[in-house]
Amino acid sequence: MPTRRRPAQWIEPHLPKLVVSPLFAASLFFVYGFIAWTLYISFTRSAVLPSYEFAGLIQYERLWDTPRWYVAIANLFIFSSLFMAGCTVIGILLAILLDQRIRIEGTIRAIYLYPMALSFIVTGTAWKWILNPGLGLEHVIRGWGFENFRFDWLVNPDMAIYTVVIAGVWQSSGYVMALFLAGLRSVDDEILKAAAIDGAGPIRTYYSIILPMVRPVFLSAFIILAHLAIKSFDLVMALTGGGPGYATDMPATFMYSFAFQRSELGEAAASAVMMLVTVIAIIVPYLYSELRRTGR
Amino acid sequence: MSRAAIDGIVRPKGARNKVLRVLLFFILGLFVLYYLLPLFVMVSTSLKSLDEIRGGSLLSLPRNPNFDAWGKAWQSACVGVRCNGLRPYMWNSVAMVVPAVLISTTLGALNGYALTKWRFRGADTIFALMLFGAFIPFQVVLLPMARTLGLMGLAGSVTGLIFVHTVYGLAFTTLYFRNFFIGVSDGIVQAAKIDGAGFFRIFFHVMLPMAPPAIVVTVIWQFTQIWNDFLFGIAFTVGDSNPVTVALNNIVNTSTGVKEYNVDMAAAILAALPTLLVYIIAGKYFVRGLAAGALKG
Amino acid sequence: MSNVRLEKVWKRFGATEVIKGVDIEFNEGEFVVLVGPSGCGKSTLLNLVAGLETLSSGNIFIGDRLVNDIPPKDRNIAMVFQSYALYPTKTVHKNITFGMETRRVPVAEQERALKQVTELLHIDSFLERKPGQLSGGQRQRVAMGRALVRHPDVFLFDEPLSNLDAKLRIEMRTEIKKLHQQLGKTIIYVTHDQIEAMTLASRIAVMDNGHIRQFASPETIYEEPEDLFVAEFIGAPSMNIVRGRIRKKGQYVVEVIDEEGSILFPLPDRLLKPAAAREDQEVFLGMRPETITRKGAQRPSVNMFSFQRAIDVVEPTGPDTMLVFTLGNIEAIARVHPEDREQAGAKYAFEVDMGKAKLFDVKTGKRL
Ligand SMILES: Nc1ncnc2c1ncn2[C@@H]1O[C@H](COP(=O)(O)OP(=O)(O)OP(=O)(O)O)[C@@H](O)[C@H]1O
Ligand SMILES: [Mg+2]
Numbered sequence: 001m002p003t004r005r006r007p008a009q010w011i012e013p014h015l016p017k018l019v020v021s022p023l024f025a026a027s028l029f030f031v032y033g034f035i036a037w038t039l040y041i042s043f044t045r046s047a048v049l050p051s052y053e054f055a056g057l058i059q060y061e062r063l064w065d066t067p068r069w070y071v072a073i074a075n076l077f078i079f080s081s082l083f084m085a086g087c088t089v090i091g092i093l094l095a096i097l098l099d100q101r102i103r104i105e106g107t108i109r110a111i112y113l114y115p116m117a118l119s120f121i122v123t124g125t126a127w128k129w130i131l132n133p134g135l136g137l138e139h140v141i142r143g144w145g146f147e148n149f150r151f152d153w154l155v156n157p158d159m160a161i162y163t164v165v166i167a168g169v170w171q172s173s174g175y176v177m178a179l180f181l182a183g184l185r186s187v188d189d190e191i192l193k194a195a196a197i198d199g200a201g202p203i204r205t206y207y208s209i210i211l212p213m214v215r216p217v218f219l220s221a222f223i224i225l226a227h228l229a230i231k232s233f234d235l236v237m238a239l240t241g242g243g244p245g246y247a248t249d250m251p252a253t254f255m256y257s258f259a260f261q262r263s264e265l266g267e268a269a270a271s272a273v274m275m276l277v278t279v280i281a282i283i284v285p286y287l288y289s290e291l292r293r294t295g296r
Numbered sequence: 297m298s299r300a301a302i303d304g305i306v307r308p309k310g311a312r313n314k315v316l317r318v319l320l321f322f323i324l325g326l327f328v329l330y331y332l333l334p335l336f337v338m339v340s341t342s343l344k345s346l347d348e349i350r351g352g353s354l355l356s357l358p359r360n361p362n363f364d365a366w367g368k369a370w371q372s373a374c375v376g377v378r379c380n381g382l383r384p385y386m387w388n389s390v391a392m393v394v395p396a397v398l399i400s401t402t403l404g405a406l407n408g409y410a411l412t413k414w415r416f417r418g419a420d421t422i423f424a425l426m427l428f429g430a431f432i433p434f435q436v437v438l439l440p441m442a443r444t445l446g447l448m449g450l451a452g453s454v455t456g457l458i459f460v461h462t463v464y465g466l467a468f469t470t471l472y473f474r475n476f477f478i479g480v481s482d483g484i485v486q487a488a489k490i491d492g493a494g495f496f497r498i499f500f501h502v503m504l505p506m507a508p509p510a511i512v513v514t515v516i517w518q519f520t521q522i523w524n525d526f527l528f529g530i531a532f533t534v535g536d537s538n539p540v541t542v543a544l545n546n547i548v549n550t551s552t553g554v555k556e557y558n559v560d561m562a563a564a565i566l567a568a569l570p571t572l573l574v575y576i577i578a579g580k581y582f583v584r585g586l587a588a589g590a591l592k593g
Numbered sequence: 594m595s596n597v598r599l600e601k602v603w604k605r606f607g608a609t610e611v612i613k614g615v616d617i618e619f620n621e622g623e624f625v626v627l628v629g630p631s632g633c634g635k636s637t638l639l640n641l642v643a644g645l646e647t648l649s650s651g652n653i654f655i656g657d658r659l660v661n662d663i664p665p666k667d668r669n670i671a672m673v674f675q676s677y678a679l680y681p682t683k684t685v686h687k688n689i690t691f692g693m694e695t696r697r698v699p700v701a702e703q704e705r706a707l708k709q710v711t712e713l714l715h716i717d718s719f720l721e722r723k724p725g726q727l728s729g730g731q732r733q734r735v736a737m738g739r740a741l742v743r744h745p746d747v748f749l750f751d752e753p754l755s756n757l758d759a760k761l762r763i764e765m766r767t768e769i770k771k772l773h774q775q776l777g778k779t780i781i782y783v784t785h786d787q788i789e790a791m792t793l794a795s796r797i798a799v800m801d802n803g804h805i806r807q808f809a810s811p812e813t814i815y816e817e818p819e820d821l822f823v824a825e826f827i828g829a830p831s832m833n834i835v836r837g838r839i840r841k842k843g844q845y846v847v848e849v850i851d852e853e854g855s856i857l858f859p860l861p862d863r864l865l866k867p868a869a870a871r872e873d874q875e876v877f878l879g880m881r882p883e884t885i886t887r888k889g890a891q892r893p894s895v896n897m898f899s900f901q902r903a904i905d906v907v908e909p910t911g912p913d914t915m916l917v918f919t920l921g922n923i924e925a926i927a928r929v930h931p932e933d934r935e936q937a938g939a940k941y942a943f944e945v946d947m948g949k950a951k952l953f954d955v956k957t958g959k960r961l
Contacts, residue, residue, distance in 0.1 A: 188676060188678065190674040190675070190676045190677075190678035191678045191679075191680065193640075193643075193645050193665075193672070193674070193678065194672070194674065194678040194679075194680075194739075195680075196644075196645060196664070196665045196666065197643065197645075197665045197666060197670070197671065197672055197692070198666065198691050198692035198695055198739075199665075199666030199667075199692055199695040199696055200691070200695050201695075204695060208691075209680050209682070209683075212682035212683075213680075213681060213682055215682075
């Protein structure tokens with residue numbers, strides 16, 4: 001059979017590399033190059049315009065002198081711990097309940113999971129309305145006869161961050177449920193039969209056999225939720241806009257505000273680098289173990 | 297997913313089990329209400345008049361439901377100073393999401409294929425380095441990207457947004473296709489090579505025809521992510537070129553004039569509609585994307 | 594008392610009937626092996642006895658106790674699974690004592706039972722390891738240990754050895770047989786391995802499509818199969834079953850005709866009566882491969898009958914060589930000594946021991 005002549009026979013063996021290289025180069029430039037750029041800017045006095053004169057740790061000193069940054073850090077801490085705990089508890093609970101041979105399981109699962117298809121902006125808008133102090137839940141519950149019921153967290157600087165937790169848990173807990181349900185279902189039937197013969201009741205079976213077996217799911221859930229928490233920006237913007245004042249600022253909104261509203265490029269860059277470092281501290285060990293597990 | 301094989305285990309009979317079963321459904325039902333409440337509130341509020349909203353209760357059904365608020369949200373609500381409703385921004389989002397999804401999916405498929413089926417030295421390192429891009433907090437690239445878009449003359453444009461989403465979507469699409477193609481037997485590629493097929497021929501005639509499941513998952517996932525994006529939208533576009541999420545946020549958070557909650561809710565539903573529809577139609581694939589996104593987060 | 598009795602047991606999953614009215618009784622201390630093609634309901638039957646499936650109808654007794662509604666843990670049974678089903682997050686020690694823990698057995702007693710069992714099974718050297726750190730054979734032993742500490746009345750085994758390599762399988766087989774002799778407990782054992790079935794069983798139950806086809810000692814099952822199904826299922830390579838017609842040519846014979854000519858297989862005295870009743874009718878003639886050899890290789894007897902056929906294929910297996918030849922409408926197999934082999938295509942003088950031949954009814958499949 002005569003082989004069809006291709007104009008560039010010699011290029012064939014190099015094609016895979018030729019295809020990957022530009023993409024890889026783009027990734028190097030737009031990820032690593034940009035990180036480097038941001039990192040460098042964080043070591044300069046850049047304000048409205050970038051300056052490229054090295055100025056040491058000055059922006060980091062300023063950052064850690066900014067009270068608003070402390071608010072952001074404290075909020076991140078409050079938000080991420082409650083958000084992660086809430087999602088995990090609800091997620092495991094629902095996964096276990098759904099694991100009990102429910103006929104309409106598919107429907108219920110779909111309902112629990114649909115918030116994941118929504119934008120955080122939509123979620124924020126909805127909850128902002130529900131939590132509206134004048135016309136929202138407060139109004140409803142007063143209407144039920146609890147005249148003095150107060151629920152003004154949304155506009156209360158001390159409590160507003162918890163409204164972000166409420167909306168965040170609403171959106172993401174179904175996802176954690178799905179992760180755990182898949183984990184529970186991956187446990188071999190014969191093990192459950194063995195447990196039944198050993199006389200373990202449902203609670204003991206879950207607590208002492210199944211949940212320990214799905215430990216990797218706890219790890220993934222932790223990583224995913226931590227990652228979501230650190231990056232959370234949209235939800236805060238839509239729900240509280242970072243307010244009242246800057247009471248619900250988080251590192252992500254802090255960075256955005258300093259970069260695009262106050263034009264403090266240097267300090268914004270420094271805060272972005274802080275976020276990156278946090279994510280790396282969580283993600284890299286996980287990625288490393290994942291790649292080793294799935295790699296060849 | 298089902299547990300047919302352990303359904304039949306003989307359990308002690310008794311009232312206690314009945315009670316537990318009732319409790320189980322009670323809790324599940326409670327959570328169904330919890331998850332549906334915001335959707336219900338959004339829809340019912342959007343169908344009410346402002347007077348009814350002010351006078352009535354959040355949870356009550358609309359007395360005479362009408363779509364006035366929807367019409368307003370669609371074509372005359374004010375976003376900042378412009379009062380054209382959400383419509384132009386919806387089109388912005390469509391104009392952004394379609395090319396961004398197509399390009400990032402195509403390139404991801406090609407990349408995943410090249411990295412798994414034509415292993416060359418360093419392929420794994422390249423993959424690991426690219427994968428990292430899926431995890432970075434995007435705040436760390438906002439500033440340089442804003443400048444780069446400016447230099448490229450794409451600042452404040454939908455085109456610029458397409459570019460950004462393509463670049464940062466590549467990590468996930470590559471990841472997903474790599475994981476898919478790794479499961480495809482190398483023997484198939486070897487056989488095609490022996491038949492004289494080259495790199496692209498194998499890709500288009502052998503690999504892609506096998507890949508529809510992966511393509512569907514990736515397209516759906518990318519579509520949802522890009523449609524729902526807010527950060528890039530607000531950072532890299534202005535006014536006319538805003539995607540719908542940014543416009544929605546602007547509608548809701550304008551402080552001027554009377555607060556029209558019904559219009560806000562209608563706008564929120566409109567903005568959510570495309571991804572919700574995808575979820576309803578192709579929920580199975582969406583969930584698979586989530587499972588893969590587990591790695592991405 | 595630990596006999597197990599099933600009365601009119603039915604099991605349906607929705608509309609599919611998996612167990613279709615099984616009546617069977619296993620005696621105390623008996624080693625029963627369940628065999629049958631894949632999907633015929635062996636595991637389901639075992640699960641029913643264990644209480645891992647609910648009955649659709651019928652009764653199951655263990656000893657004198659009706660156990661239909663009794664949960665698995667209270668049936669005093671133990672089960673060993675094909676996948677072993679060890680708890681991967683627990684150590685060997687905990688795997689074995691978990692059941693006692695849930696039953697709140699005092700710790701001292703747990704330890705005593707553990708020690709006894711682990712010494713018996715030689716697994717005392719890796720008690721603190723997790724199942725993932727054990728070899729297949731070791732896991733198998735742990736699974737057995739977990740079953741043994743329960744001191745059950747009845748052991749249920751669902752293909753316990755099928756994940757082991759051939760050598761270990763034989764070792765464990767012997768060990769299980771020894772255990773049974775020591776403990777004297779009733780054992781119900783599912784396997785796909787014919788040799789396992791023949792060597793272990795005091796009685797074999799052959800299942801097919803939700804029915805028990807025959808329940809008898811291994812020898813009976815092998816030599817006196819009730820019907821075609823059992824005859825074909827037991828024995829490897831399986832019995833040659835060829836269609837023929839009964840003729841009276843001086844004595845009763847089965848006439849088998851094909852392109853190579855006709856052969857008249859003379860029937861032994863044992864089969865005269867059924868043959869007489871079916872003169873000139875069709876029957877199935879069954880001959881096990883090992884009863885067909887080279888002419889002169891078997892001990893001479895009146896029932897020896899020799900015939901000629903061309904060899905189609907030669908399949909050496911080591912101890913024996915299989916010669917495939919055409920007989921009637923089938924590919925028949927003869928099992929000969931390796932030194933008796935010939936080239937494919939050669940004419941070969943076979944000899945068959947008609948004393949061991951069987952006749953089956955064409956319509957009902959029953960042995961005559
Ligand atoms: N939970 C279930 N729901 C529906 N059908 C089932 C269920 N469990 C088993 N079956 C069906 O019942 C039949 C018998 O299954 P069973 O597992 O008992 O077969 P088996 O004889 O053990 O087969 P094998 O030798 O392959 O293990 C099969 O056709 C199977 O598909
Ligand atoms: Mg089975």
